[in-house]
Amino acid sequence: MERASSRRPAGDNDTELDVHSPAMRRLLELAARAAQVDSTVLITGESGVGKERLARFIHRVSPRAQGPFVPINCCALPEALIESELFGHARGAFTGALHDRPGLFEAAERGTLLLDEVGDVPLLTQVKLLRVLQEHEVRRIGENRQRRVNVRLIAATNRTLTVDVAERRFRQDLYYRLRVVDLHVPPLRERLEDLRALAETLLTTIAREMRRAISGYTAAALERMLRYPWPGNIRELENVIERACALAAGALIDVDDLPVELNQSYAVAFASPNIRPLREMEREYILAALQRNDGNRTRTAEQLRIDAKSLRRKLKGYVAA
Numbered sequence: 001m002e003r004a005s006s007r008r009p010a011g012d013n014d015t016e017l018d019v020h021s022p023a024m025r026r027l028l029e030l031a032a033r034a035a036q037v038d039s040t041v042l043i044t045g046e047s048g049v050g051k052e053r054l055a056r057f058i059h060r061v062s063p064r065a066q067g068p069f070v071p072i073n074c075c076a077l078p079e080a081l082i083e084s085e086l087f088g089h090a091r092g093a094f095t096g097a098l099h100d101r102p103g104l105f106e107a108a109e110r111g112t113l114l115l116d117e118v119g120d121v122p123l124l125t126q127v128k129l130l131r132v133l134q135e136h137e138v139r140r141i142g143e144n145r146q147r148r149v150n151v152r153l154i155a156a157t158n159r160t161l162t163v164d165v166a167e168r169r170f171r172q173d174l175y176y177r178l179r180v181v182d183l184h185v186p187p188l189r190e191r192l193e194d195l196r197a198l199a200e201t202l203l204t205t206i207a208r209e210m211r212r213a214i215s216g217y218t219a220a221a222l223e224r225m226l227r228y229p230w231p232g233n234i235r236e237l238e239n240v241i242e243r244a245c246a247l248a249a250g251a252l253i254d255v256d257d258l259p260v261e262l263n264q265s266y267a268v269a270f271a272s273p274n275i276r277p278l279r280e281m282e283r284e285y286i287l288a289a290l291q292r293n294d295g296n297r298t299r300t301a302e303q304l305r306i307d308a309k310s311l312r313r314k315l316k317g318y319v320a321a
């Protein structure tokens with residue numbers, strides 16, 4: 001179930017993770033300590049920050065390293081399938097259940113199960129999940145007997161689960177059970193030291209894969225990259241570098257090889273010779289963020305780090321103006 005898009009640089013054993021920023025160093029230290037015990041870990045952070053990567057790191061440095069690492073993406077599965085994927089089913093348990101089938105908890109025996117996008121687990125399944133975590137036993141759908149499981153659970157989400165708890169989309173008891181250890185991966189824009197190192201490492205890997213003799217970035221290109229807010233974090237950085245690597249004419253990636261958004265974020269602020277009113281800039285920025293999220297206000301508010309009410313108030317103001 002490993003994601004095909006995950007890039008695994010040759011020779012990279014994930015223990016380094018290109019960590020240079022103090023915040024990430026602290027986080028990795030904490031993760032390495034948490035790895036030694038079986039406590040449930042909740043990894044939070046924006047989309048593409050490297051949550052799955054951190055989960056793999058925890059598994060790798062844990063005493064369970066010889067066991068399997070099993071990731072499951074809860075939002076990619078239809079509701080009806082999640083339970084049978086997680087807990088397994090007996091033959092005939094439902095239409096189409098032709099064979100007995102163990103679930104992913106059993107598949108992760110003596111290893112680590114990563115529940116990605118745990119915020120998308122339906123409420124009824126959350127109850128069953130909590131029971132499995134408390135009792136270390138699963139019951140396959142359509143079976144009466146419990147089976148003991150020995151699994152370390154890591155959950156990940158890019159949502160603010162406390163909001164989901166407050167709005168009763170996520171069970172509070174499960175939330176507390178999951179976040180025994182809470183690891184927040186900061187967005188790329190808050191760790192520019194890492195951005196620089198990641199840009200170098202990713203370029204080396206991608207250029208090698210593409211067989212292109214590109215050795216670095218021009219100072220101007222790097223400056224644009226450092227100014228851009230990277231809403232898609234490392235995944236977006238990876239895609240931008242891949243594109244630039246394909247397009248670059250010279251040995252260095254230049255401003256023209258970067259996609260238009262990177263040049264725009266720079267241009268918008270300085271397009272006019274006069275300093276523009278902050279309120280106007282804020283309006284443009286907020287509307288652009290909303291557009292990038294296809295009008296999803298919850299996600300936009302989360303990314304802007306304001307509460308949904310403030311966002312609603314601001315948007316109302318724009319309509320009234």
Ligand SMILES: Nc1ncnc2c1ncn2[C@@H]1O[C@H](COP(=O)(O)OP(=O)(O)OP(=O)(O)O)[C@@H](O)[C@H]1O
Binds near residue numbers: 008018053
């Ligand atoms: N330290 C790193 N070095 C190189 N590549 C990295 C690093 N961290 C993450 N990546 C790459 O960035 C991409 C996103 O990482 P990952 O899937 O771990 O993020 P995520 O937070 O789980 O994303 P999502 O929220 O979309 O599930 C992957 O392709 C991964 O290989």
Ligand SMILES: [Mg+2]
Binds near residue numbers: 052156
């Ligand atoms: Mg992920």
